[in-house]
């Protein structure tokens with residue numbers, strides 16, 4: 001994949017140089033994507049200065065300059081900014097327009113941007129920064145296969161990527177992968193607090209939780225034939241400690257808690273699609 005991404009021979013720009021753009025840029029550079037083929041645009045300079053210093057990419061405060069430079073334009077501003085930012089830009093029709101924004105559907109993006117060529121939606125997540133991202137890609141029927149595959153190639157270079165068939169599935173990708181790193185960090189925070197309450201140092205708490213999470217995630221990935229429930233059962237000795245902890249989580253309705261959280265993310269994406 002690394003070789004393919006090096007041979008892509010396209011310029012990419014990021015409109016909005018915030019957290020998610022920075023994560024994807026970091027991942028692309030780590031994979032060897034040429035830094036002079038990336039440009040980021042942002043109204044304020046500190047983030048641009050950091051990106052230029054860390055990754056040697058091109059930077060500008062002029063969104064149109066970035067659009068004119070690129071073959072692939074990644075719109076990465078907050079959803080509430082999208083209409084304003086798009087309507088100030090002129091896109092020639094040979095450019096591939098991509099949005100990573102939650103809750104803004106292709107037909108809205110198309111009307112904001114007056115871009116009559118097909119638009120692709122990508123829903124990435126921040127672990128893209130270390131090559132462990134997970135992205136969902138939605139391309140409507142009128143997007144040509146080569147452009148869809150180019151986005152699959154780009155996002156696969158910073159992690160894994162799947163194509164979703166229906167635009168609504170992007171909201172499910174948000175609930176399961178776009179937003180979910182925050183759920184895992186929240187669980188880590190809660191566990192760290194309790195380890196400290198039990199008398200250990202924050203540093204010890206951090207390494208215990210970090211390594212347990214990393215080990216569990218890696219074990220899931222390296223055991224494709226084992227269901228998550230089997231991996232859980234393998235930890236749970238009859239009459240032992242894990243059984244008590246798991247019982248406590250189940251009594252607190254962990255399934256309902258997670259379902260409710262994920263439904264809330266989807267509901268918010270649906271609201272945003274009407275709001276912005």
Ligand SMILES: NC(=O)C1=CN([C@@H]2O[C@H](COP(=O)(O)OP(=O)(O)OC[C@H]3O[C@@H](n4cnc5c(N)ncnc54)[C@H](OP(=O)(O)O)[C@@H]3O)[C@@H](O)[C@H]2O)C=CC1
Nearest residue numbers: 016017018019020042044076077078079100101102124126
């Ligand atoms: N963070 C995440 O995990 C994920 C985010 N996304 C999507 O990515 C998009 C960006 O999110 P995120 O990176 O978290 O947000 P950030 O707020 O970190 O980044 C948004 C960036 O847009 C910049 N910006 C503001 N106005 C303009 C403008 N007129 N022209 C160009 N840039 C502008 C902001 O600059 P300044 O700060 O100087 O105002 C900021 O750097 C959102 O649409 C979100 O839905 C998708 C998946 C995951």
Ligand SMILES: O=C(O)[C@@H]1CCC=N1
Nearest residue numbers: 101102174178179180
């Ligand atoms: O919180 C958000 O709206 C964005 C989309 C997925 C992750 N961050």
